[in-house]
Amino acid sequence: MKRLTGLLNFLAIVSMTCIMTVALSDPANSAGKYKHPEPQEWGFNGLFGKFDKSSIRRGLQVYLEVCSSCHGLNQVAYRNLKDIGLTIEEIKEISAQFEVMDGPDNEGEMFTREARPSDKFVAPFENEKAARVSNNGAMPPDLSLITKSRHGGADYIYALLTGYKDEAPDGVEMGDGMNFNPYFVGQQIAMSQPLYEDSVEYSDGTKATVSQMSWDLVNFLHWTAEPEMEQRRGLGWKVVLFLLVLTALLYAVKRQVWSKEH
């Protein structure tokens, strides 16, 4: 009888978990037709996943040479690039390419200066209005948290970057200046295909195919979205293993304390 109640309780918990998972899952295509992204084998997947630093550095190059003309990265500072293996000289070289407004100086005047490693990535546009007027009315989103802030995460960004089709299929009415991409909600995206074969030239000899650049860029953007990931998982293993041992010990204590009462 006791075992049966235990089993029932167990079943209740399992069914509860299942229903919750379904309830929390992506509401299927409720906001218009789109294709679900295919899962990819990212190095950062799973419980032991790590950042692929050389891919992230190539992704930084793709961001700087292609994406950064429209998309900001306003949560990331140049100094953070140390975490992906850049030297302070390399970081200074990158930040020096950008100008930031500073001041007021002792005369009360605002002035521009070269960006320093302590500055955040300089945004391509002064403000949202400026961004929209240069982009056919659309606002290019900031990319700092892009893999965290979209359903499908890294897989989705990769699918979007590699999923552009030259022409919309028959029967799809395209808006003015819009581009067809089956992975985007509504399948019409204001951003035109950003990456083409050899859009960048990798210094490490990697061939710059569209899928390679997209792969590197998503690795980079996943790092900008959760730079703490490796530290988090590393600490997580220690904490969870400690808690498992503690739980086992406390169970033994409980058995010992109760041994006279059963």
Added chain:
Amino acid sequence: MSANKNNKSPTGNGLVNWIDSRLPVFSYMQKEYGEYPAPRNFNYWWNFGAILTFMLVLMIFTGIFLSMQYTPHVDFAFDSVERIMRDVNYGWLLRYLHANGATFFFIAVYIHIFRGLYYGSYKNPRELLWIFGVLILVLMMATAFMGYVLPWGQMSFWGATVITNLFSAIPLVGDSIVTWLWGGFAVENPTLNRFFSLHFLLPFVILGVVVLHVIALHVTGSNNPLGIDPKGPQDTLPFHPYYTAKDSFGLALWVTIFAAFVFFAPNFFGEPENYIKADPLQTPAQIVPEWYFLPYFAILRSIDFDIWFIDAKLGGVIAMFGSIILLFLVPWLDRSKVRSARFRPVYKWFFWILLLDCLLLGFVGGHPPSDHVFKDIEWLLFIDLGHIGTAWYFFHFLILLPLLGTVEKTKPLPTSITESVLDGDTSSSAITKSGGSM
């Protein structure tokens, strides 16, 4: 009092005795958490009191440290949270503990409530205990709602807009109340400021009500899986070491599961959209509350028809708040004298149906009402499931519970806890021993 001071003192330590005879904190702890006679037959569902206490303390501690780094201003809130995640030492840990802590707090409180419903823990003489408990739930919901607004993401902003707008359904004064809640004519900086202030205040109110909840518990004594009162010392065990040991084990197991989510899937329960900064000009495709509000959200949206002079919006609001207020009345809606569902063969089934109904409502709450539940079944929309789920919820509490009390034929209750635990073998040495030591 002073006559038996010496033999009552909890330790032989002079300083402890000195303090205790002036402020009896030590003898209070000894009485309420040392000797407190707890029924000997608690199962593991009784762990959740300790687990909830832990979660509340964890939330208060992580919250205080987060508030030292957080900026409650619409222009800076989102970025200050990201700064916590990136630049504050272990800030990511604090924030993920706090965000996932809310989720695990609610999982624990829902288990605790359903435990009470199954074993009839709300019945005479524990009505006030239950009412304090429901009050804690209401305060937790208000706290969680306002806390979710603070990161100032898209769901923060639009969730706040939708929920505060509910008050506009109140006839005549509705719109004025909403303006008053907002501190303006839209969810704006004054709204964020007051939500931050209240989100800081309410946990301490919860702590106060928890104290009342525990005091009320220690006056009536704990219920137990059999739902019968302990007849004497042979039916109880001192809280320490028996239940301190059992609670410690249960709590450690709980924290292990919690930690697994914090470190390996910290955004599992979150909504990706909330990592986009709030934009009052861009409505998200779908506005969904946090998972723990989904059943109420489903009830709110299930009233999509006018009832006499009550329009659908007001009806939904009444139903949603009613579904919680109903819980206050459960001790009087349930007319059965038998507490535990173990001896209520009919109620037992309806308990599990109610649990499934709440899960169904949660499932419905996460989907747009006009969506198809299954792709191939044309006639079944989420709103239909919402209607059924909502109707059943109110049917359970308003009709079934009072009815079962009179028509259900309950099973015979065991004469004592000890008899039931030891299968009637009252001459066992264990009883004599524990009985003698008390």
